[in-house]
Structure formats: C-alpha cells, structure tokens
Amino acid sequence: xxxxxxxxxxxxxxxxxxxxxxxxxxxxxxxxxxxxxxxxxxxxxxxxxxxxxxxxxxxxxxxxxxxxxxxxxxxxxxxxxxxxxxxxxxxxxxxxxxxxxxxxxxxxxxxxxxxxxxxxxxxxxxxxxxxxxxxxxxxxxxxxxxxxxxxxxxxxxxxxxxxxxxxxxxxxxxxxxxxxxxxxxxxxxxxxxxxxxxxxxxxxxxxxxxxxxxxxxxxxxxxxxxxxxxxxxxxxxxxxxxxxxxxxxxxxxxxxxxxxxxxxxxxxxxxxxxxxxxxxxxxx
Numbered sequence: 001x002x003x004x005x006x007x008x009x010x011x012x013x014x015x016x017x018x019x020x021x022x023x024x025x026x027x028x029x030x031x032x033x034x035x036x037x038x039x040x041x042x043x044x045x046x047x048x049x050x051x052x053x054x055x056x057x058x059x060x061x062x063x064x065x066x067x068x069x070x071x072x073x074x075x076x077x078x079x080x081x082x083x084x085x086x087x088x089x090x091x092x093x094x095x096x097x098x099x100x101x102x103x104x105x106x107x108x109x110x111x112x113x114x115x116x117x118x119x120x121x122x123x124x125x126x127x128x129x130x131x132x133x134x135x136x137x138x139x140x141x142x143x144x145x146x147x148x149x150x151x152x153x154x155x156x157x158x159x160x161x162x163x164x165x166x167x168x169x170x171x172x173x174x175x176x177x178x179x180x181x182x183x184x185x186x187x188x189x190x191x192x193x194x195x196x197x198x199x200x201x202x203x204x205x206x207x208x209x210x211x212x213x214x215x216x217x218x219x220x221x222x223x224x225x226x227x228x229x230x231x232x233x234x235x236x237x238x239x240x241x242x243x244x245x246x247x248x249x250x251x252x253x254x255x256x257x258x259x260x261x262x263x264x265x266x267x268x269x270x271x272x273x274x275x276x277x278x279x280x281x282x283x284x
Contacts, residue, residue: 032135035077037086038065039250040114043259044124045085048145049131052138056081061251064226065090078103083134085127106130113182115248115263117157121150156260160267164188167271173216175209175235177224179248184222187270192216195235198228206234213239220244220273225252244273 031054036042039061046055056077059068066089078084078096084105086092097105108130110123128146132139164170170188178194185191193212195205212218213235221236223229225247236243246269247253250262 032083032131033081035081035084037084037090037092039252039257040120040248040259041085041087041108041123041127043250043257043262044108044120044127045131047149047259048124048128048142050141050145052135052141053131059090061247061249062225065249070096083130085130113180113186113248115183115259115266116186117153117263119182120259121153124149152260156263160264161188163267163271167275169271169274172220172274173218174220174222175213175218175232176222177227177231179224179227180222180246183246183248183266184270187267189220189270190216192218195231196227198231201231209235210238213241220270222246222270224248242273244269246270 031052032049034045034049034053034055036045036055036057038059039057042055042057045053049055058074058077059065065087068090070093075096081103083103084096085108086097086105088107088109099105108123108126110119110126112119114120114123124146128142132142135142161170164187171190173190173192174184175193175195176184176191178196181191181194193209193216195201195209213221218239219241221232221239221241221243223232223243223245225245226249229245232243246266247256247262250259251257252262253265256262256265
C-alpha cells in the first residue's frame, strides 16, 4: 500500500502543479487556506486562527494516521491550500511535502499524546508562530488567541483532574493501548501494562498481559479507537473488569470535534467505567 501511495502522488504531481498556477491559495475573503493532516492539528489551527483561517482535515478522525493511504482528493486539497500542517508520522509522500509556488508544508513536531494539556499547548504555540510568520499582518490576533487558549487549557486541566480526584479514579491500576499510556498517566491512573495493535497480539502476549492484570488487581482495560477499539476485549473478559474505549483525536465520537470536547469525553468515559455513574457530572 505504501508503494501504491507514492505512485498515486507522483502521477498526480502534475495536476498539483497546474492547480497551483491556475488557482489562488486564499479565498476571496482572504482567509488562509490550511490543510491539516489530523483533527488534532485542525482543532489547534482553529483555536489560534479563528476567523482568519479556513481549515480542512485530511485524515478521518476515526482512522489511524500512521496507517493512512493517500487519496487523489488529498492532492486536490493540497492544491487549494496555502499551508499543510502535519505531525511527521503520517508517512506522507515527499511529493506532497515539497515547497511549491504559493504552498508549503510544515511539521508540528511535538512529542507525546497531544490530548495531554501541556503537549497541546506546545503544539498550539508552534502553530501560532507559523501562522504569524505566514500572515504577519495579524500576528497580534494570533498571539492573543494563544494567550487565551493557554489560560483555557490550564483551567480545563485543573477542573478535569479535580473530577478524577473527586471520583476516586486516580491511582487506579489499568492496562491500556500503548497509544493512550501518556494520557492515562496524566489522568493519574496507574498503567501497569500496555499493548499494541490487534494484529500484534499472540497467545503468549495475551497470557502475559492477563497475568500482569491479575497480580496488579487491574480494574479497567482501555482501548484506543484509532488503533483497534476491541483490542483489549479478551483481556477485560479474562480479568472480569470493565473496558473503556477512548479517542486520541477530536471527532472520533459524536460531539467531540475539538481538543477540549475530546479530552472531556475521554475523562467522562474513564470516570463512568470506574464508578458506574452513567450520569456523572463533570466540571463545565
């Protein structure tokens, strides 16, 4: 599939170049046309750019970005964009990342899970600086948006951690998808073991995880929507504990189309699974 992806990109490079020559990269209302590789980047660009940007997202929020295969429509989207923001782990063909007339690609390289508040803040700062460089006229607006966002992130973080403390969830031993380990540790949960994608499971791996779970008195197994929403089902059943499915990207579940909504929903799912309080009230 990777070879086919590169062939498609090369075949459509001529179309991309012609489109750059024939179309304007900004809309008639002068908003910056941005293509975001994922909904996490989309959320950050919107948080910083607001009405000054028009953002499209390449990879569906329920999909794994590391296993995404390029589509012809993505090349057309690129031709209409002033800038592509991407993480760096998406395996995008070099033909899409080359700087061309009126277009550039920029990797927002922030390590760790972006749902962790400090990581999202760091990513937003990078995007703020890049938008200010591209559109210096509105630098002050971008910087104000970042300052407001930074304060909001701190407020949300404190409130959600308090919810987890009040619900007596912090310190709970869990087994989870390795893609969720940093987020669950930020929540204060005790990750005693983690696992990869479903295709990586073997009988020995499964047995090992179950034994660890028994010894650590694990109370919850947590799957990642994008890398396999049922990966931990057998582990949870063998341990006789509940299982929760979280999303690493906004929009993976209904009404979670921003970073904040996605993080709140993930915290709610953990609290609900551990307390049996389906109507648990979280901080606004």
